[in-house]
Amino acid sequence: MQTQTTSPSKSFRLRFRSEEKIVVESDDEHLFKLAEKAVASTFRFSDGTRNVNEEFHEFLNAVHQWSKDQSDQLEETCLAVSGGHIELLFVTKMDDYDWEFNQKMIDFDTEQVVRYDWLRTQVMQIPRPDKSCLTSFNNLAIVYANGN
Numbered sequence: 001m002q003t004q005t006t007s008p009s010k011s012f013r014l015r016f017r018s019e020e021k022i023v024v025e026s027d028d029e030h031l032f033k034l035a036e037k038a039v040a041s042t043f044r045f046s047d048g049t050r051n052v053n054e055e056f057h058e059f060l061n062a063v064h065q066w067s068k069d070q071s072d073q074l075e076e077t078c079l080a081v082s083g084g085h086i087e088l089l090f091v092t093k094m095d096d097y098d099w100e101f102n103q104k105m106i107d108f109d110t111e112q113v114v115r116y117d118w119l120r121t122q123v124m125q126i127p128r129p130d131k132s133c134l135t136s137f138n139n140l141a142i143v144y145a146n147g148n
Contacts, residue, residue: 013142016064022057031139038081038139055116060143062115063088066108067144073101075128077144080137085120089140091131101125 014022014032024032039056060079067077067090076091090105092098102125109123126133134140 013145014060014064016061022060032141034139035079035081035141039086042081042084052118055118059112059116059119060141062112063143070101070104073098074144075146076131076142078134078137079141079143080139082137085122087137088121088123089126089134089137090123091126091134092128094127095129096127097125098127 014024016022022032036053036056040052063077063079067074073092073094074090075093078087078089078091080087080089088105088109090101092101094101105123105125109121113119113121
């Protein structure tokens with residue numbers, strides 16, 4: 001049985017066609033552009049030789065792939081840019097907080113921060129019963145949902 005994905009106000013779904021291609025529905029494209037602009041203005045490179053949007057897309061692909069790899073535990077992964085960092089919100093299939101899964105999240109986050117020196121994230125595990133809290137985020141990108 002397919003479960004419903006969270007639909008907070010101003011959320012949009014990202015589709016991943018390949019490792020280089022992120023597809024956004026045309027109605028939601030402006031929301032994705034807002035997220036890209038927020039990332040570009042928040043995280044700047046001092047050397048000018050790297051493209052923050054390209055690295056942001058690589059990061060999104062990494063989040064999507066990691067989430068797929070955790071599909072037995074994850075229902076949904078969302079992302080929001082706010083307050084000088086990126087919020088990574090992992091909605092689990094569990095009914096309560098899982099300390100072992102939390103360690104997996106921390107390890108993944110640490111790998112990404114090492115890979116992308118500009119990245120500042122805050123990761124949060126949200127057990128399924130608590131996922132209504134996602135409605136408090138604006139411009140929320142749904143990176144992974146229900147195995148996709």
